[in-house]
Amino acid sequence: MNEHSGWAPRVVTPGVLQVTATHDGLLEALGNTARTAELLLADKALVFRGFGTEPHQVDAVLELLLPDRLAYVQGNSPRTKVGRNVYTSTEYPAEYVISMHNELSYAERWPSRLAFYCERPPVTGGATPLVDGALWLASLDTQVRESFQGGIRYTQQLHAGSGFGKSWQATFETDDRDTVEAYLARSDVAWEWRTDGGVKITQQRPATMRHPATGKVVWFNQCDQWHPAGLDPEMAAVMSELMTEDELPQSVTFADGTPIPAAYIRHIRDQGLAAAVDVDWQVSDLLLIDNVAVAHGRRAYTGPRRILVAMSG
Template sequence: MENDISWTPAQISPAQVGAAPTAQGLAEHLRSLPDLGGLLAREKALVFRGFGVDPAELDEVMDLLLPNRLAYVHGNSPRTKVGSNVYTSTEYPAEYSISMHNEMSYAHQWPARLLFFCETAPLTGGATPVIDGTRWLGCLDPEVREAFADGVRYSQNLHGGMGLGKSWQATFETEERDRVEAFLSDSGADWKWLPDGSLRVSQLRPAIVRHPVTGDEVWFNQADQWHPASLGDDTAAALASIMPAEELPQSVSFADGSPIPDEYVIQVRDRGLDNAVDVDWHAGDLLLIDNVLVGHGRRPFTGPRRVLVAMSD
């Protein structure tokens, strides 16, 4: 398949915008922009490089880029909260790639913007690949696109404090069942508490959406990440040997409950990564993305990589 990638994130440096190469210079530039939202919708992703932002200076810049910072409630990936709705990026072994995805596309509400900040650059690798969602949709076989037209059903089994995967307490950032129930009721999810204290959740969500501003139709789901085939043959086989599919920490099916073929999700995963553009990291860099128009992932790395992430509506 021809891999003609024409889109790349817009890079903004102090010299380009006539700003001082400091966090304060970046903040002043951001305040001078008449329409940051419009700029982001046009460019889809923005890289701020050369401003030398320090972690202690991050809040001021973050407040300008993310007008309403959100908590990672109902998030399914392992992270550590390090500040006011600021988290480590997904904590996953350095030797593996993280496939392309739109943050929380499985939820009833997803963040409109994501901001990444490089506190410590890796020794090698560790880029954040990003993909134009229209490109991702267009590079899939028509058969795959049509199969997902009615959406997908995500299922979770969240243990009550001990078990495989995340607990419901960590997922919803609360110990109170009534708060979880209110959240899930508002989200339109199907859910039930099990006798062992765990929580089973099922949600029907779209697989393809249109951006509310640009109207672009984009691939927008995490079926490949929720599907056992994405774990690799050995891991998937090991899980299948100890528990049925309906008891996995997370799983996915077509909207009608029928299984998604392994080859479909492998195509989605591989073509997403193959068609992505890598954003390499230097300490102090920031990457702002439109979470509907752009998917993101992570390349393998060596060394002490530390990238923080925050999100807003």
């Protein structure tokens, strides 16, 4: 992890926890769930390192860290489900940086915790950057912060199995339209089925969030990931050639429908990445983060990389 003057996640080793440097030692320590919760609240992110947990043992760790594991329903990142609500962290192309974000911050319900496990680190790059959401908010220009006080409007265009972006079947992990409608009816969103079988979803959300335990206000949205100006220039150019703005898989405006200036988006994206602290992966590392207090992303990388992720409410 690189040095950062403002904040950094806490590295938790067997010596810190006073247990053996084994998977069983980690389970012993995590059995004290109250202590883990206290550490996470205080430090916002914890890197458990040096315990040697193997892939087939991860589920036992997740049972302690994430007692109510959630499915990645309504998620927009490409992933593969590899276990009981365990997924690949992302399958976004390795050459692109993924900007800072809080998981599912555009949805009515988001996870409170995320846990990542390093099965295979990349050859180069591939760190998971983390940023304190309060520091990110404070780093933004006053004009930018104030312009988002009214909130954000997100729009998803999910195809029915063929098209750019994710299908509604993959997004909601079902082929049943009634199940999707029941979920959306509980989610404070507007939706309509398109004539091609896809679905358009519109939802309004705040740009900031007050942490339920600490009371700190943090930057909590994904406007830069949903806006063309936040994308890699090459990818943005390809998308603009293939489809109109109304056809984009995901788009974002201010809550009243006013366009968000591209300069604001780039400022938000760049400030988040600049303030981030990189977690450079080692085999068997486990990273636990508070999904409200801390945003995360991904650095570009080379070589195979396999990071697993799970989340809880």
